[in-house]
Amino acid sequence: MSHKWEPNLSVDCVIFGFDVDQLKVLLVERTLRTADKKKIVFSDLSLTGYHIYEDEDLDSAAARIVKDLTGLGNLVLEQFYTFGALDRLEHPNDKLWHEQFGDVFSNRVVTVGYFSLLPSTNVKIAQKGRVVKWYSVNEVLNMAFDHNQILEKALSHLRYKLQHDAIGLELLPDKFTLSQMQKLYEAVLGTSFDKRNFRKKVAQMNYVVPLKEKQKGVPHKPAQLYMFSRDIFIRTRKERPYFI
Amino acid sequence: MSHKWEPNLSVDCVIFGFDVDQLKVLLVERTLRTADKKKIVFSDLSLTGYHIYEDEDLDSAAARIVKDLTGLGNLVLEQFYTFGALDRLEHPNDKLWHEQFGDVFSNRVVTVGYFSLLPSTNVKIAQKGRVVKWYSVNEVLNMAFDHNQILEKALSHLRYKLQHDAIGLELLPDKFTLSQMQKLYEAVLGTSFDKRNFRKKVAQMNYVVPLKEKQKGVPHKPAQLYMFSRDIFIRTRKERPYFI
DNA sequence: ATAATTAGTGTAATAATTACAATAACTACC
DNA sequence: GGTAGTTATTGTAATTATTACACTAATTAT
Known part of the structure; x- marks a missing residue:
């Protein structure tokens, strides 16, 4: 053709x-x-x-x-x-x-x-x-x-x-750790975040959901894995960003 | 031509x-x-x-x-x-x-x-x-x-x-009142704001500066006039919007 | 003088943000 | 089996921002 x-x-x-x-x-x-x-x-x-x-x-x-x-x-x-x-x-x-x-x-x-x-x-x-x-x-x-x-x-x-948007999550694998997510945000925005505060923020994102599964084969404490739920994101996002 | x-x-x-x-x-x-x-x-x-x-x-x-x-x-x-x-x-x-x-x-x-x-x-x-x-x-x-x-x-x-951005202020006259500004935001965003809370927010915008001048010829309490300072806006805005 | 109209202001409760450091779980290596 | 190395996980107190809410002030028109 x-x-x-x-x-x-x-x-x-x-x-x-x-x-x-x-x-x-x-x-x-x-x-x-x-x-x-x-x-x-x-x-x-x-x-x-x-x-x-x-x-x-x-x-x-x-x-x-x-x-x-x-x-x-x-x-x-x-x-x-x-x-x-x-x-x-x-x-x-x-x-x-x-x-x-x-x-x-x-x-x-x-x-x-x-x-x-x-x-x-x-x-x-x-x-x-x-x-x-x-x-x-x-x-x-x-x-x-x-x-x-x-x-x-x-x-x-x-x-x-x-x-x-939650668009950054499209750059992560299906199952990811919060450290991976933080590194992504840091790389794209060119900043660094405090780990605890970052996690507090993520905890508010109900569309980032923990799995009943941990990292395997890593030579240190294995991290909790998470997934991104597009469904929950779409259902719960505010239509307009707020001014006040 | x-x-x-x-x-x-x-x-x-x-x-x-x-x-x-x-x-x-x-x-x-x-x-x-x-x-x-x-x-x-x-x-x-x-x-x-x-x-x-x-x-x-x-x-x-x-x-x-x-x-x-x-x-x-x-x-x-x-x-x-x-x-x-x-x-x-x-x-x-x-x-x-x-x-x-x-x-x-x-x-x-x-x-x-x-x-x-x-x-x-x-x-x-x-x-x-x-x-x-x-x-x-x-x-x-x-x-x-x-x-x-x-x-x-x-x-x-x-x-x-x-x-x-402070772009909305481009839609107002050079000298404007806070009520005019609030009406603009309400019209564009399709919401309504509490007057006191709106003013608290505006008070944080150091580029919305009060003039030594009031409205004239209105059949009610004349309002304080304000102007938008493009200079102050550009000088003081954060480069990146924040995530955390 | 009074009515009508819009301007302007404060406070207490709640929620979000910031700065900060110790303990836990795993592997590798000895 | 113990220890070192590495990354994960969690809480708190101080500060700041947000929300909900109602009365007084200044002007003109009558």
């Missing part, structure tokens, strides 16, 4: 994962070689994006991109911002990159940013001939196009959602 | 105003007449939108649209969401409307939503042959295209910003 796509509209997905104590983002290597393929002109990293097809809406395009790459569906996937600066494809490397595709791209591409949360960084990445890897969000500089800017905006959106 | 515009990209602006105790939105009448202009085929309301030009970025397009309509620049103007459903222009009236323009429109138009806050509903509206009026946000049903959906999303974004 081949698709006709919109020349000046794309979707870029910022795919987040959480690994031990680091927030990660899934990136694709972009390597431009000379015509004879012998030498590398440059190599850098980019988000996972693609033009949208004429017969799909924005959410579907984002879901397709994530699915193609990770094989996973049914993930958190949320639009956060649209980027349309005139110079967003104007850096020298970006121009060289586009030249290899001839003239098929519009000189103006507006991209809609989505973020997606993966519950594990262990998923099999469907590579399709491109190198796709997890990077710590703190270590990526000089990405392709305006992708550093897009990542920054995705991060601030993620931080917001973490505090106002 | 004439501009070439992107065939499948537009910006729609949701322009909010506040009048006494009602949240208003600025809308344009859309009236389709028969070829001889004698009969009205249908008439409804739409947001203020336009295609973006090839040589302007998204923020500039939004600013241009608001400026053309109200003559005002330097307003709060913020992107909130992008709408790209496949059927967003597919209702019968919308098809009829587009037919009058021949085939110049793409059958797929993705629109970027912005909202803007006007400090007064008394601005002179530059009409350019179209009827533009303020409507209470509660009274608009059956708008053109997917504009009801866009308005809904703008509203929930506004509600969020009202509570996490």
Whole structure:
């Protein structure tokens, strides 16, 4: 099946994962070689994006991109911002990159940013001939196009959602400990919390439910395991955040 | 000066105003007449939108649209969401409307939503042959295209910003009373607050500063006037909202 | 002078937040 | 089997924020 796509509209997905104590983002290597393929002109990293097809809406395009790459569906996937600066494809490397595709791209591409949360960084990445890897969000500089800017905006959106929705729990495995949860919150928000106070706060979240099960095979006191109940969360959340 | 515009990209602006105790939105009448202009085929309301030009970025397009309509620049103007459903222009009236323009429109138009806050509903509206009026946000049903959906999303974004930024104060006149401010919050959030508790909360906002001036010419006890200090707000706000 | 209208203020009870340190449960190693 | 190493778990007192609630003050219109 081949698709006709919109020349000046794309979707870029910022795919987040959480690994031990680091927030990660899934990136694709972009390597431009000379015509004879012998030498590398440059190599850098980019988000996972693609033009949208004429017969799909924005959410579907984002879901397709994530699915193609990770094989996973049914993930958190949320639009956060649209980027349309005139110079967003104007850096020298970006121009060289586009030249290899001839003239098929519009000189103006507006991209809609989505973020997606993966519950594990262990998923099999469907590579399709491109190198796709997890990077710590703190270590990526000089990405392709305006992708550093897009990542920054995705991060601030993620931080917001973490505090106002229960969205962070989508980044944890099905069964998790409160220490894992605390490390996630600390990694995303870039703070550290007092353990007791953190637990008091979590105790108020009735949708974080203790299981009758403990960690196994750890060389120290095993922790209580918890799960996230989407049901309870949806049923009990306040509709509007309060002002007073 | 004439501009070439992107065939499948537009910006729609949701322009909010506040009048006494009602949240208003600025809308344009859309009236389709028969070829001889004698009969009205249908008439409804739409947001203020336009295609973006090839040589302007998204923020500039939004600013241009608001400026053309109200003559005002330097307003709060913020992107909130992008709408790209496949059927967003597919209702019968919308098809009829587009037919009058021949085939110049793409059958797929993705629109970027912005909202803007006007400090007064008394601005002179530059009409350019179209009827533009303020409507209470509660009274608009059956708008053109997917504009009801866009308005809904703008509203929930506004509600969020009202509570996490000081953005609501952009809807008040330069000098305002605490009762006016309370009415604004009540109108936007759809709640009512206790007067004393509301004032206690406002007292914590050091960027809402009392003036050495009172209301004049009112047939009752004149209220203290306040102003919003953008300076103090920016200088003293916490960088990140807190989790704990 | 009086009525009408809106402005402005305090308090006590409850709930949330903060800062802070000792004990418990497990494994690894000797 | 005992000890060291490691992470998990729990409480309290002080401070601050939130809630519910009702009377007095200042002005204009009549």
